[in-house]
Amino acid sequence: MIQIGTVRNMMQSRARTLIAASVTVAMAPASAAASPLFELVGDPSGAGGLTARVNADGPAAAYFNPALLADAADGFALGVFIVGQRLGVIVDGRSGSPLCAAGACDVPSVDDRGPESFRHEMSGEAISDPTLPTSWLQNGHDTLTPRPRQAGGTGRQTRAYQTVGLVAPIFKKRVVLGLFAMIPLGEFTTAKAFYNDEREQYFSNSVHPEMYGDRLTATSLAFGGGIRLREDLAVGGTFTLSLANQASAPVYVSNLNNLDTVLLDSDIAVKASVSPHVGVVWTPAARAKVVATVHSPQAFRIATGFNYTLATGSEQSTTLHFTHSYMPLTVATGGSYRFTGDGDGDGDGWSATAVTSYARWSQYRDRHDVNPGGAYGWSDTLSGAAGVRYTRDGLAARLDLAFVPTPVPPQTGRSNYADSDRLGAAGGVEKKFSLWGSNFRAGFDLIAHRVFRNHVTKFVDVSNPELVLDEVPDDAVDVLGTAVPNRIGLQTNNPGFPGFAFGGWILGGGARLAIEY
Numbered sequence: 006m007i008q009i010g011t012v013r014n015m016m017q018s019r020a021r022t023l024i025a026a027s028v029t030v031a032m033a034p035a036s037a038a039a040s041p042l043f044e045l046v047g048d049p050s051g052a053g054g055l056t057a058r059v060n061a062d063g064p065a066a067a068y069f070n071p072a073l074l075a076d077a078a079d080g081f082a083l084g085v086f087i088v089g090q091r092l093g094v095i096v097d098g099r100s101g102s103p104l105c106a107a108g109a110c111d112v113p114s115v116d117d118r119g120p121e122s123f124r125h126e127m128s129g130e131a132i133s134d135p136t137l138p139t140s141w142l143q144n145g146h147d148t149l150t151p152r153p154r155q156a157g158g159t160g161r162q163t164r165a166y167q168t169v170g171l172v173a174p175i176f177k178k179r180v181v182l183g184l185f186a187m188i189p190l191g192e193f194t195t196a197k198a199f200y201n202d203e204r205e206q207y208f209s210n211s212v213h214p215e216m217y218g219d220r221l222t223a224t225s226l227a228f229g230g231g232i233r234l235r236e237d238l239a240v241g242g243t244f245t246l247s248l249a250n251q252a253s254a255p256v257y258v259s260n261l262n263n264l265d266t267v268l269l270d271s272d273i274a275v276k277a278s279v280s281p282h283v284g285v286v287w288t289p290a291a292r293a294k295v296v297a298t299v300h301s302p303q304a305f306r307i308a309t310g311f312n313y314t315l316a317t318g319s320e321q322s323t324t325l326h327f328t329h330s331y332m333p334l335t336v337a338t339g340g341s342y343r344f345t346g347d348g349d350g351d352g353d354g355w356s357a358t359a360v361t362s363y364a365r366w367s368q369y370r371d372r373h374d375v376n377p378g379g380a381y382g383w384s385d386t387l388s389g390a391a392g393v394r395y396t397r398d399g400l401a402a403r404l405d406l407a408f409v410p411t412p413v414p415p416q417t418g419r420s421n422y423a424d425s426d427r428l429g430a431a432g433g434v435e436k437k438f439s440l441w442g443s444n445f446r447a448g449f450d451l452i453a454h455r456v457f458r459n460h461v462t463k464f465v466d467v468s469n470p471e472l473v474l475d476e477v478p479d480d481a482v483d484v485l486g487t488a489v490p491n492r493i494g495l496q497t498n499n500p501g502f503p504g505f506a507f508g509g510w511i512l513g514g515g516a517r518l519a520i521e522y
Contacts, residue, residue: 040227040245040303040332041220042088042166042187043068047405047431049086049450049515050170050185054431055390055405056358058284059296059339063519064170067183067229070284070298071241074172074181074231078446082170084517086187088221092160092456092509094212094423102503104465104495110503112476112496114138115483123489126480136203136476139498142210154500157209159197159218160509165190168517179233183243186226195219196305196329198372201421203474203499212421212501215371215413217511223305223330229282237288244279245303251276253310260316292343296360300335304328304370326374333369337362339390353398358405359391366412371422380471381420383412390429399437406430417464418472421501425459425508444521451514458508465495473502 043065047055051063058070064082066073099105112120120135137149145151166187174181197219199205205212229243250273257268284298307329312322339360345353366383370376377383392405406429413424435448467475477496481489 040068040225040300041216041330042223042225043227044332045221045429045454045511046086046088046187046452046513049187050082050084050168050517050519051446051448052394052401052403052433052435054392054403054433054450055407055429055452056339056341056360056392058298058337058360058362059294059341059358060392060394060403064172064183064185066172066231066241067170067185067243068225068227068245068282070286070296071183071229071243071282072231072239072284072286072296074183074229074241075178075233075239075286077172077181077183077231078519078521079172079174079181080446080519080521081172082168082446082517082519084168084515085165085190086168086450086513086515087163087165088452088511088513089163090160090214090217090221090509090511092214092217092511093507094155094158094160094214095506096155096212096500097462097504097506099503104503108139109491110495110497111139111491112136112498113490113492114140115487115489118484120477120481122484123477123481124484124486125478126482126486126488132478132481136498137206142206142498152206152208152210155211157211158213159211160214162218162221164192164221166515168515170519180230182228182230184226184228189222192222195222196307196327196372198327198329200373201371201377202419203476203497205421205500206498210498210500212423212505212507214507215422215424216411220330227282231284239286241284241286243282243284245282246277246279250274250305250307251310252308253312256311256313258313258315292356293340294342295338295340297338298336300332300337302334302365302368303330303332305330306374327372328370328374329372331370334365335362353396356394357391358394359389361387361389363387364412369412377413377420377422381414381416381418383422384414386410386412392431401435401437402433404430404432411459415459416461416501416505419470419474419499421499421505423505423507425457427454427456429454446519446521448517449514450517452512454511456507456509456511458506460504460506461501462504463499463502467495473497473499 048057048061048065050065053061061069061073104110119138123132170185172183199213227245231241233239252273255270259266280301280303282300287295307327309325314320341358343356364386367385369383388409390407394403409427411424411426413422431452433450464472466472475495479493481492
């Protein structure tokens with residue numbers, strides 16, 4: 006005889022499958038244009054580099070500081086940029102942890118049945134949120150595909166982008182419009198959600214880099230304008246595109262044991278909105294420049310309403326929310342000074358620049374639209390960048406360094422947000438020349454970011470819900486009422502337990518050509 010609990014678990018399993026299918030349907034048609042890619046690469050179309058909020062002299066100013074468009078060279082720019090991620094998560098072996106001696110921290114099975122059959126010893130009630138036995142995840146079971154710990158890790162991708170930019174003046178250079186975009190070549194966009202705790206065991210059973218990966222696939226697009234108010238003062242405003250994808254997926258299930266009979270409808274709508282940004286440039290002296298910018302929060306959001314109906318007449322519904330490519334409120338200020346050159350600040354010579362940025366990462370929303378709070382809440386950050394530039398006879402060279410601290414606290418608890426401090430460098434060379442009666446600028450750019458290696462070891466306290474979750478209660482018994490082996494203490498499939506290390510490199514480079522009007 007089939008037990009009621011078994012039927013319930015079967016229905017729950019089918020429901021999870023259908024929910025996953027509906028999410029896939031909802032995610033498929035949408036794209037986004039938030040700016041994690043801009044912030045990592047800097048300005049790949051001119052002299053901006055990693056200090057583009059001060060130095061962007063072309064279409065990239067449309068994102069970094071639209072007030073700089075007032076001084077940007079008019080024209081059209083086109084280029085290719087390649088970014089390679091070589092990031093890795095290395096999980097600690099469980100055999101080396103004293104808590105896991107003889108498999109003590111593994112989720113057990115009894116008579117080829119997992120925690121779905123376990124009960125509380127005194128009440129006889131089923132344990133809540135039963136997980137899967139560790140051996141089943143490692144080796145597979147029945148129709149369950151094996152998903153060994155960290156076998157599905159990500160962080161090693163290489164992507165190419167088409168860069169496109171335009172600067173067009175109106176009202177005799179009083180108002181200048183700019184457009185800048187980095188469009189992925191290949192996969193137009195990806196939006197991959199993953200859980201940052203033990204729930205990821207049901208999917209990839211791995212820990213993933215939080216701030217990279219799919220965040221660098223969104224189509225990044227900015228459109229803005231700069232206005233010169235006085236000879237020494239310019240302001241600007243710009244917009245980046247933010248998309249909200251809303252979908253519902255009604256499902257009818259006539260036979261829980263045969264999902265081929267599922268009937269599925271879809272109702273998908275993509276709503277576009279814009280995130281505004283503003284900037285100001287003040288030139289207090291011929292060779293000095295001071296800037297300030299404010300970038301509002303940006304994100305790509307997905308809301309999926311799911312409703313399924315069974316042939317028995319039962320009907321249930323829920324709504325799932327996802328947030329991708331989130332960028333926080335960012336406020337920056339900086340300046341530059343030219344040491345040599347003509348009295349008006351132009352001409353050959355050296356210049357130095359610096360910029361500092363405040364980012365409100367404490368409001369971050371992860372891919373499952375959750376704000377990491379409590380004792381493991383994220384922190385606001387203050388980052389900085391500095392660089393030098395040299396120009397001579399139409400040839401320009403630059404070099405920037407930037408330090409970006411991670412907002413993520415050490416992941417010693419339940420969560421597995423993999424991130425670390427980053428040190429970046431960017432360099433470029435550009436040459437101006439004339440051909441066929443037109444003026445051109447050709448350049449090459451390189452970036453390198455060292456994501457410092459960071460290792461964490463998990464704390465264990467089964468009474469603290471912010472630490473690693475105990476997935477088998479200490480009073481668990483099997484269907485015969487016998488104590489489950491190794492039930493005392495911690496049993497978990499959290500892929501980040503007992504600890505993990507994260508770090509690596511991000512390298513990139515590209516070439517560009519601009520024609521000036």
